[in-house]
Amino acid sequence: MRILYHHWLSPVARRVRLALHEKRLIVHEQIQEDWVRDENFLALNPAGTVPVLVDEDGQVISDGNAICEYLEDVNSTPSLIPGNPGQRAEVRRLVAWFDLKFNAEVTYPLVSEKLMKRMIGGSAPDSRSIRAGRANVNIHLDYIAWLTDRRKWLAGNQLTLADFAAAAHISLIDYMGDVPWDQHPLAKEWYVRLKSRPCFRTLLQDQVPGVLPPRHYADLDF
Amino acid sequence: MRILYHHWLSPVARRVRLALHEKRLIVHEQIQEDWVRDENFLALNPAGTVPVLVDEDGQVISDGNAICEYLEDVNSTPSLIPGNPGQRAEVRRLVAWFDLKFNAEVTYPLVSEKLMKRMIGGSAPDSRSIRAGRANVNIHLDYIAWLTDRRKWLAGNQLTLADFAAAAHISLIDYMGDVPWDQHPLAKEWYVRLKSRPCFRTLLQDQVPGVLPPRHYADLDF
Numbered sequence: 001m002r003i004l005y006h007h008w009l010s011p012v013a014r015r016v017r018l019a020l021h022e023k024r025l026i027v028h029e030q031i032q033e034d035w036v037r038d039e040n041f042l043a044l045n046p047a048g049t050v051p052v053l054v055d056e057d058g059q060v061i062s063d064g065n066a067i068c069e070y071l072e073d074v075n076s077t078p079s080l081i082p083g084n085p086g087q088r089a090e091v092r093r094l095v096a097w098f099d100l101k102f103n104a105e106v107t108y109p110l111v112s113e114k115l116m117k118r119m120i121g122g123s124a125p126d127s128r129s130i131r132a133g134r135a136n137v138n139i140h141l142d143y144i145a146w147l148t149d150r151r152k153w154l155a156g157n158q159l160t161l162a163d164f165a166a167a168a169h170i171s172l173i174d175y176m177g178d179v180p181w182d183q184h185p186l187a188k189e190w191y192v193r194l195k196s197r198p199c200f201r202t203l204l205q206d207q208v209p210g211v212l213p214p215r216h217y218a219d220l221d222f
Numbered sequence: 223m224r225i226l227y228h229h230w231l232s233p234v235a236r237r238v239r240l241a242l243h244e245k246r247l248i249v250h251e252q253i254q255e256d257w258v259r260d261e262n263f264l265a266l267n268p269a270g271t272v273p274v275l276v277d278e279d280g281q282v283i284s285d286g287n288a289i290c291e292y293l294e295d296v297n298s299t300p301s302l303i304p305g306n307p308g309q310r311a312e313v314r315r316l317v318a319w320f321d322l323k324f325n326a327e328v329t330y331p332l333v334s335e336k337l338m339k340r341m342i343g344g345s346a347p348d349s350r351s352i353r354a355g356r357a358n359v360n361i362h363l364d365y366i367a368w369l370t371d372r373r374k375w376l377a378g379n380q381l382t383l384a385d386f387a388a389a390a391h392i393s394l395i396d397y398m399g400d401v402p403w404d405q406h407p408l409a410k411e412w413y414v415r416l417k418s419r420p421c422f423r424t425l426l427q428d429q430v431p432g433v434l435p436p437r438h439y440a441d442l443d444f
Contacts, residue, residue: 046365047315047323059308065287066314073307085295086281092288093269101269143268 005032005041005052008175008206009115011107012064012099013051014168019068019161021199023075027053029202035120065095068161080161091155094162098169102140107169109133114176115211134178141179145186154190167194171203177214181222196220227254227263227274230397230428231337233329234286234321235273236390241290241383243421245297249275251424257342287317290383302383313377316384320391324362329391331355336398337433356400363401367408376412389416393425399436403444418442 004020004027006013020027032041034050045052045062053061053070061067072081081088110133113125144166147154155162170191173179181188194200204218216222226242226249228235242249254263256272267274267284275283275292283292294303303313332355335347366388369376377384392413395401403410416422426440438444 047319059311061308061311061315063315063318065318066311069291069314070307070311073310085292086283088295089281089283089288089292092291093283093285096285096287097269 002027002056003030003054004028005030005044005054006050007031007034008208009111009119009172010034010050010064011103011169011172014171014203015095015161015164016051016053016064016067016071017202018164018168018199019071019080021202022078022080022159022164022197023071025071025075035116064099068095078159080159080164082158082160083156087156091160091162094155095165098162098165102166102169105136106133106140107172109136110173110176110178115208118210119208133173134180137173137179138183141184141187144190145184148186148190159194163190163194167191167200168203175206175208175211175213175217177217181216192220192222224249224278225252225276226250227252227266227276228272229253229256230430231333231341231394232256232272232286233325233391233394236393236425237317237383237386238273238275238286238289238293239424240386240390240421241293241302243424244300244302244381244386244419245293247293247297257338286321290317300381302381302386304380304382305378309378313382313384316377316382317387320362320384320387324388324391327358328355328362329394331358332395332398332400337430340432341430355395359395359401360405363406363409366412367406370408370412381416385412385416389413389422390425397428397430397433397435397439399439403438414442414444 002025004013004016006017006029008031017029032038032050032052034041034048037048041052042048044054044060047062049062051064051067053067055061061070068080072079081091109129113129113133117123117125144154151157153159153163154166170179195204224247226235226238228239228251230253239251254260254272254274256263256270259270263274264270266276266282269284271284273286273289275289277283283289290302294301303310331351335351339345339347366376373379375381375385376388392401417426
């Protein structure tokens, strides 16, 4: 049985879940609170972070990028990093855009202040960080609109890991109700297309304990 | 002419330089201070960060991971991500170990406090961050010793991008004189082997303006 150790709040783990389901690989999704020390989990991944994949043959793969490249190596249909070397580089550039830039400007400030502090305790949420995250998301939604005005999907005319990297972060922000969809119709059109794919069902069923998503979170037609 | 936009203080750009030279690809290394707004550079990479590679055919590749994977796609001899899917995943896991974990625990605290504040101005260096970075480096040197006690190189018996990721960060820390080599003979033995390779020469010639490296920085036998 293939097992993915993940957590709802990890955008990189969300990307891996989308990739696994798009490739129709059956997986048991196991929640791992990776901020709690767990010797059994550290034996799988000494970095102590989700996601970690244990494949059917027992092979352990740690780190979200390594898992996505591994899935591409072992199961290239459908390919999520398709095309020639330049096109593949464009997919990876955009994955890094969301995992580094979007994460630093939007996901981390919002998730750490609004959700992590609630889950692990700690000081009161920092309202400046929350305001900054909510303002920054607009720039990224504009960038998604700019890209999808020129291409069918973010990295070109095929669905790729770049779309999943973006959707992984945005779905988490959407769970908190912090995506101003009304002001971004082109980005919304792209997200509706992604959200209606079967691979997305796993994310739409997420229930972060003690935090209800807005009503539209799981609606395919919102 | 192939051009790499990079900066001495970017560990990811250092990894790309090592990979380019190991693959014997001729490249002009162009310093880009990516914290200064530069419209021409933003036109190449809207994220505004180094490294950016402009290949001989004019193809622009942004983001360090994307560049390293691109180099592997177009020039696989020697391969820096060799082996079967599991072995390739081990290389990428260790690249992420250094670019995420080592960076957060060692490189970022030391570089931002000791070098960036000097270069761009700002408040006085935070001595707590510097102490933390200097303490944390020991854990990672122990991990390198543990790995190289079991394998010839970090990810297995071949030199890979994992060694270059580690060496990229460590060479930067070494430039500041903050690697306690005397306490880590096994890690030192691994680093001496890497440092004596021709690909390493480019890093050993670095001269950060206003910051002299310790005498041993460029010595192959230190």
